[in-house]
Amino acid sequence: xxxxxxxxxxxxxxxxxxxxxxxxxxxxxxxxxxxxxxxxxxxxxxxxxxxxxxxxxxxxxxxxxxxxxxxxxxxxxxxxxxxxxxxxxxxxxxxxxxxxxxxxxxxxxxxxxxxxxxxxxxxxxxxxxxxxxxxxxxxxxxxxxxxxxxxxxxxxxxxxxxxxxxxxxxxxxxxxxxxxxxxxxxxxxxxxxxxxxxxxxxxxxxxxxxxxxxxxxxxxxxxxxxxxxxxxxxxxxxxxxxxxxxxxxxxxxxxxxxxxxxxxxxxxxxxxxxxxxxxxxxxxxxxxxxxxxxxxxxxxxxxxxxxxxxxxxxxxxxxxxxxxxxxxxxxxxxxxxxxxxxxxxxxxxxxxxxxxxxxxxxxxxxxxxxxxxxxxxxxxxxxxxxxxxxxxxxxxxxxxxxxxxxxxxxxxxxxxxxxxxxxxxxxxxxxxxxxxxxxxxxxxxxxxxxxxxxxxxxxxxxxxxxxxxxxxxxxx
Numbered sequence: 231x232x233x234x235x236x237x238x239x240x241x242x243x244x245x246x247x248x249x250x251x252x253x254x255x256x257x258x259x260x261x262x263x264x265x266x267x268x269x270x271x272x273x274x275x276x277x278x279x280x281x282x283x284x285x286x287x288x289x290x291x292x293x294x295x296x297x298x299x300x301x302x303x304x305x306x307x308x309x310x311x312x313x314x315x316x317x318x319x320x321x322x323x324x325x326x327x328x329x330x331x332x333x334x335x336x337x338x339x340x341x342x343x344x345x346x347x348x349x350x351x352x353x354x355x356x357x358x359x360x361x362x363x364x365x366x367x368x369x370x371x372x373x374x375x376x377x378x379x380x381x382x383x384x385x386x387x388x389x390x391x392x393x394x395x396x397x398x399x400x401x402x403x404x405x406x407x408x409x410x411x412x413x414x415x416x417x418x419x420x421x422x423x424x425x426x427x428x429x430x431x432x433x434x435x436x437x438x439x440x441x442x443x444x445x446x447x448x449x450x451x452x453x454x455x456x457x458x459x460x461x462x463x464x465x466x467x468x469x470x471x472x473x474x475x476x477x478x479x480x481x482x483x484x485x486x487x488x489x490x491x492x493x494x495x496x497x498x499x500x501x502x503x504x505x506x507x508x509x510x511x512x513x514x515x516x517x518x519x520x521x522x523x524x525x526x527x528x529x530x531x532x533x534x535x536x537x538x539x540x541x542x543x544x545x546x547x548x549x550x551x552x553x554x555x556x557x558x559x560x561x562x563x564x565x566x567x568x569x570x571x572x573x574x575x576x577x578x579x580x581x582x583x584x585x586x587x588x589x590x591x592x593x594x595x596x597x598x599x600x601x602x603x604x605x606x607x608x609x610x611x612x613x614x615x616x617x618x619x620x621x622x623x624x625x626x627x628x629x630x631x632x633x634x635x636x637x638x639x640x641x642x643x644x645x646x647x648x649x650x651x652x653x654x655x656x657x658x659x660x661x662x663x664x665x666x667x668x669x670x671x672x673x674x675x676x677x678x679x680x681x682x683x684x685x686x687x688x689x690x691x692x693x694x695x696x697x698x699x700x701x702x703x704x705x706x
Contacts, residue, residue, distance in 0.1 A: 231355040237267040237399035260297035262404035270396035275372040291581035356442035379453040388423035402541040415532040420452040424460040431463035438678035466650035475611035480675040484694030494624035496587040497558040505624040516662030522550035531693035532678035533590035540576035561587040594696030596671030612636035627658040667700035
């Protein structure tokens with residue numbers, strides 16, 4: 231393993247950023263700066279095309295936060311001139327803020343961020359340093375695996391392979407904090423389309439984690455998984471709507487966690503009175519065997535870090551403990567409003583964006599059931615695998631999760647029949663109370679290929695997952 235090489239740019243500008251804080255600190259009760267330098271590459275090979283570009287998460291810039299008599303103000307910038315930034319910050323607080331307060335009801339802050347003393351530099355390790363990657367070799371490997379996949383699976387009309395490597399460097403400064411972190415996450419992917427005289431079907435397989443280009447060796451397995459699933463879907467039938475016993479695979483379990491008490495437990499929604507979960511703290515919301523976690527500290531995945539975008543330490547928050555809702559996920563400003571402690575969930579889409587309470591790695595930990603026993607316990611139901619989308623209503627606790635496919639179970643056995651797509655709908659507590667079996671901790675897997683939006687925007691990297699779960703739900 232090799233230590234990642236921290237950003238030379240952030241080291242170069244650190245002195246000027248400290249000057250800005252020193253100049254503004256006498257006039258404001260709180261001043262902080264987040265500096266970001268995110269780099270990386272995206273490699274993609276299609277049957278007739280090769281693509282090479284920057285990581286979709288690449289960015290470089292700064293966000294300044296100050297607290298004055300009228301509350302908090304923020305200034306984002308990517309041109310660093312000390313005098314210019316100080317001047318713009320003062321103008322923002324004195325002029326723009328005053329105009330804003332004439333049109334909206336202000337939030338009063340009786341306290342300011344604690345800004346506890348914390349200094350440190352945190353650098354993770356990978357097998358392959360991004361700076362040493364050969365684009366030519368990576369693209370050649372992706373091409374070779376794609377060609378072999380098309381040769382092996384004649385039913386495929388399309389296949390693509392991809393690899394994204396992203397290195398994240400962040401610097402957080404305030405009067406009492408001096409923090410840097412460097413980590414990298416990798417995503418390996420394959421997408422397949424199968425076709426016959428009935429039509430075409432597609433599926434996707436991915437692998438993610440805190441790693442470098444060493445995950446390239448996952449591509450053959452991902453091609454096999456995507457290809458076999460797409461081919462199998464050619465014979466899929468519509469499901470007969472009804473209430474069934476179900477088993478969820480790890481990815482679909484994760485989708486339930488994300489939608490059921492993910493967004494609904496982001497505590498800025500509590501401040502806005504948009505989440506029913508606020509009324510149920512320390513009350514039962516699910517089965518006694520059910521626990522749910524969220525945190526950048528608890529696992530190693532794409533949303534694992536040491537400190538969040540507000541300089542607060544990462545945590546491993548127990549959201550649900552044996553069916554009891556215990557805690558939400560809190561950013562700094564919501565914590566000040568609620569009298570709560572930040573949980574390390576203050577995250578920004580980029581330096582240009584506001585920090586919100588956001589999920590990180592959200593999952594159901596394992597218990598002690600066996601998948602074979604779960605299947606054997608079902609007279610008639612479905613084993614739900616993969617997902618395409620999900621929606622939730624934090625105010626009323628409605629949920630919809632869409633599985634890519636369901637494998638029919640009859641008399642405790644898989645019949646070989648596939649239904650697709652499958653819509654799981656219902657009331658969140660009903661679904662969570664129905665969970666009767668959860669498989670081993672060894673079965674827990676998290677998927678960090680995608681992004682999560684706040685409504686329809688503010689995209690951040692998250693992962694979600696869990697073990698296999700048995701429940702009962704309405705399928706359409």
